[in-house]
Amino acid sequence: EVQLVESGGGLVQPGGSLRLSCAASGFTFSAVAMRWFRQAPGKGLEWISSIGSGGSSTTYARSVEGRFTISRDNAKNTLFLQMNNLEPEDTAVYYCATLGTMPSGQGTQVTVSS
Numbered sequence: 001e002v003q004l005v006e007s008g009g010g011l012v013q014p015g016g017s018l019r020l021s022c023a024a025s026g027f028t029f030s031a032v033a034m035r036w037f038r039q040a041p042g043k044g045l046e047w048i049s050s051i052g053s054g055g056s057s058t059t060y061a062r063s064v065e066g067r068f069t070i071s072r073d074n075a076k077n078t079l080f081l082q083m084n085n086l087e088p089e090d091t092a093v094y095y096c097a098t099l100g101t102m103p104s105g106q107g108t109q110v111t112v113s114s
Helices: none
Strands: 004-006 010-014 018-026 034-039 046-053 058-060 068-073 076-084 093-099 108-112
Touching: 004 093, 004 108, 010 046, 018 034, 018 058, 018 093, 034 076, 046 076, 058 068, 076 093
Parallel strands: 010 108
Antiparallel strands: 004 018, 018 076, 034 046, 034 093, 046 058, 068 076, 093 108
């Protein structure tokens, strides 16, 4: 059974940083491209970043490019999202998913507020 568990969210002030993690199990993590999504209050699901199975190919939504960095540790079956220079508009529940699927986990809440 595929399991993806997000963690690392919290309350942070504008300009602050957080590092999200996504622990994967139930499939061959190192063979699968991964994605991060987010859903802000009252809004739809937004794709924000993707990474290839080997970790060298990454893409970002314009809204986060230059501030967020996606990475992965295939030895530890873990996906990461380093978020810097956070803005109130980044407040959302963040989810990870494998390429070709939609998020199905609980997500992790990120709140950016002073």
